[in-house]
Amino acid sequence: MxxxxxxxxxxxxxxxxxxxxxxxxxxxxxxxxxxxxxxxxxxxxxxxxxxxxxxxxxxxxxxxxxxxxxxxxxxxxxxxxxxxxxxxxxxxxxxxxxxxxxxxxxxxxxxxxxxxxxxxxxxxxxxxxxxxxxxxxxxxxxxxxxxxxxxxxxxxxxxxxxxxxxxxxxxxxxxxxxxxxxxxxxxxxxxxxxxxxxxxxxxxxxxxxxxxxxxxxxxxxxNRLPEKKLRLKLGAATLPASLKPLLLSQGRGGIQESGEYTLALAEVTQIEFILAELRNAQIKVEDIQLIEADLEDVFVDLIGHA
Amino acid sequence: MSFNFRRFQLNSLRAPWTLFKKELLRFWRVSFQTVAAPVMTALLYLLIFSHVLEAHVQVYPGVGYTAFLIPGLMMMSLLQNAFANSSSSLIQSKVMGNIVFLLLTPLSYLELFLAFLAASIIRGLVVGLSIYLVAMLFIDLPITHPWLILAFAVLGSGLLGAFGVIAGIWAEKFDQMAAFQNFIIMPLTFLSGVFYSIHSLPPFWQQVSHLNPFFYMIDGFRYGFFGKGDIAPEISLSVVAISFFTISWLTLSLLKSGYKLRG
The missing domain is CATH 3.40.50.300 (P-loop containing nucleotide triphosphate hydrolases)
Structure with a gap:
């Protein structure tokens, strides 16, 4: 055709x-x-x-x-x-x-x-x-x-x-x-x-x-970005140093002014590690959300790096 | 989805006809501005000049100044309005951005040109005829060569309609269009013998007048009424026809090249 x-x-x-x-x-x-x-x-x-x-x-x-x-x-x-x-x-x-x-x-x-x-x-x-x-x-x-x-x-x-x-x-x-x-x-x-x-x-x-x-x-x-994202609301607490390597870059909304942190997950099993680290640091999680990569992530990834 | 282009080719004349109709409707919707206003202006010229000069000037034997003036005013208004029709349509479309709707269509450059030209000719003829009809209320005007009148009216309005397309393509803002009108069209019409015979001018200015194509349009048109003119009507008709075809060729070349329309 x-x-x-x-x-x-x-x-x-x-x-x-x-x-x-x-x-x-x-x-x-x-x-x-x-x-x-x-x-x-x-x-x-x-x-x-x-x-x-x-x-x-x-x-x-x-x-x-x-x-x-x-x-x-x-x-x-x-x-x-x-x-x-x-x-x-x-x-x-x-x-x-x-x-x-x-x-x-x-x-x-x-x-x-x-x-x-x-x-x-x-x-x-x-x-x-x-x-x-x-x-x-x-x-x-x-x-x-x-x-x-x-x-x-x-x-x-x-x-x-x-x-x-x-x-x-x-x-x-x-x-x-x-x-x-x-x-x-x-x-x-x-x-x-x-x-x-x-x-x-x-x-x-x-x-x-x-x-x-x-x-x-x-x-x-x-599918180019298989990673999922975990959004955490920690109130006044700051993210433990051990989790900072997982933070998304600021361009992709890693840290929000409202005290929300978005972490990149290579695998869903990392959630357990993250929650354990937060428990050890005695940080109370106010809200937690698992997010799939969307077109905006792909767009930022491609346009930002191509 | 099936797509049959051949089916549309049968209706190809409908495309330029649509543009022509739209251009007619465009000026007719604002006929107070496009027809009534130029008729009013011409009548004011007629009243003032004939009142001042009727008793003092006789250009041709047996032809009063008021009668002499009417064909000149008709032709002047006809030319100015033919120019205004195509030029204002194009500049408005360019400034408003809606010219894109025309450029997206399969209309060829020749079809575009013919539609704009025909609408300009019609507006010119409507204004010219309106002035004639109103003037007839005041004075009886002879018509010696009706076909010559028609030929000069159609060629003259066609020439200015084509010139209007050039101006509309070239100008990017209303200011530039106004310059075109005030510094080219207006002086050429006023200095073409609308209000006088060039025989009343000093020899140098008579020669200069012969370089003005508007002079031939007005003199030839006037010849159609009185059977008298400053030069032979065959010469005037030849100059006007050559000017029309030259400007039309130039306009078609610009449209074909996409100058200032397609980047």
């Missing part, structure tokens, strides 16, 4: 800045894929290149088998992009904007049923005839997603779709996006909310300084 996205040896320079350094990436059809990385890692540059908003210095990009530059019309038909910024046309209402957007892709009145469905699923029914200018930030975000979907593209790219969005809307968006994914749409997501990527995405690429430093299934990435 043709991959949804295929990127080969992609380089992008902005003057002296080498923003993307030879990216190779294949995303299969139907995947829910996350692109993670700190600010300036090159995620948005990569998305803008896919969307044809930027031109590559070197390398190839294809959407559903269509070269983004040579077969740009086919590639753009296959792609919907939700931009990061809340941009809108102040002259029109939501339904008009969606009809125009679909029209740019050659779709007419026969597409109205799909537009109605998108409007309803994104909770925009009451606002369909409201001018874009008058929508709240959350509603504008929904309208942006609707605009990207107006021509029913098989591949949908969401660039930070839940930035500044309340919990209720976030849930609604994800339910809808998950439904699209179940129906066969390929979803590519960039987000700063790592728990979203962990919950939703089957595969993740982590970027740093224009390079992909990790590309694997979410589970394999989580």
């Amino acid at each position: 043709t991959p949804a996205i295929k990127i080969e040896q992609l380089h992008k320079h902005f003057g002296d800045l080498h923003a993307l350094k030879g990216i190779d990436l294949t995303i299969e059809q139907g995947e829910f894929f996350a692109l993670l990385g700190p600010n300036g890692a090159g995620k948005s540059t990569l998305i803008n290149l896919l969307a044809g908003l930027l031109r590559p210095t070197q390398g190839k990009l294809a959407v559903m088998g269509f070269d983004v530059n040579r077969q740009y019309q086919q590639a753009r038909h296959a792609l919907g992009v939700v931009p990061q910024e809340l941009v809108f046309d102040p002259f029109f209402n939501v339904r008009e904007m969606l009809r125009f957007q679909a029209g740019y892709f050659g779709r007419g009145r026969e597409n109205d049923a799909w537009i109605d469905e998108v409007i309803e699923c994104l909770g925009l029914t009451d606002k369909a005839h409201t001018n874009m200018r008058r929508l709240s930030g959350g509603m504008k975000r929904r309208a942006l997603i609707a605009q990207a979907l107006a021509h029913k593209p098989p591949v949908l790219v969401l660039d930070e779709p839940t930035a500044g969005v309340d919990v209720e809307l976030r849930q609604l968006l994800w339910e809808f996006i998950k439904r699209l994914n179940r129906e066969g749409h390929t979803i590519i997501l960039t987000t700063h909310y790592l728990e979203e990527a962990e919950t939703l995405c089957s595969r993740i690429a982590m970027m740093k300084q224009g390079e992909i430093v990790a590309l694997d299934s979410t589970q394999n990435l989580l």
Whole structure:
């Protein structure tokens, strides 16, 4: 099957800045894929290149088998992009904007049923005839997603779709996006909310300084850090010296101001040793919690050390 | 998920047609500003200049100054509004950021150009025609060569519409666009013979006027009404047509290169 996205040896320079350094990436059809990385890692540059908003210095990009530059019309038909910024046309209402957007892709009145469905699923029914200018930030975000979907593209790219969005809307968006994914749409997501990527995405690429430093299934990435963590609340007492080698680094929240200590466990059996040491030091444990490594740990580990 | 691109190719004309419709609706939604205001301004010019000069100036034999002025004002407003349509749409979209919705579409550079151009021509013609209709309430204006009037109106508004696309691509803020309008478009229109015949100018300034393409648009357009002009209409039409195709070619080249639109 043709991959949804295929990127080969992609380089992008902005003057002296080498923003993307030879990216190779294949995303299969139907995947829910996350692109993670700190600010300036090159995620948005990569998305803008896919969307044809930027031109590559070197390398190839294809959407559903269509070269983004040579077969740009086919590639753009296959792609919907939700931009990061809340941009809108102040002259029109939501339904008009969606009809125009679909029209740019050659779709007419026969597409109205799909537009109605998108409007309803994104909770925009009451606002369909409201001018874009008058929508709240959350509603504008929904309208942006609707605009990207107006021509029913098989591949949908969401660039930070839940930035500044309340919990209720976030849930609604994800339910809808998950439904699209179940129906066969390929979803590519960039987000700063790592728990979203962990919950939703089957595969993740982590970027740093224009390079992909990790590309694997979410589970394999989580397995990279087999360690578990033990969080102890000791009140006013300090951690015995014998346990200090187990403390997580400060960057990963080793010691909290609230008197909480987080220790890294190579094996669960170490818990007995830790509790024995605390008993010997006559320290009363106020609270204790065993924590699995999450994507944030993997992210910090990879981005901090790669 | 199945994806059939060929199905959409059949509707390819719908894409530029949609952009054209959107651009029309954009100016029509604010028609007080885009149509009524320029008509009002032209009428004020007409009232003031005709009141002051009607009794003192006769540019062509048998043509009063007020009648002489009307085609000039029509063409001036038509050109300025054709320019404003494409340039303001692009600069607003760039500043607001919503130009991204256009750049993400499969519209080709030629389709983009034609849609912006057609909408500019329509706005120019609507403003020009409105001024004509209102002016008809005060004075009876002859129409000697209607096809010539139409040709100059369409080519002139097309030329300025294309120029507006260039300005909209180049400018990054409203200030730069205002400079374009106030330091290029405005002087060229005011110094093109809207209010006078270039034969009333000293020989040096007559020569300078011949370098101004706006002069040919106004003189040729006026010829269509009175059958009289400062130069032969064939020359004016040739200059305007060559200018239109040159500016259109330049605009298409900029759009194709992605200059200031695609990095």
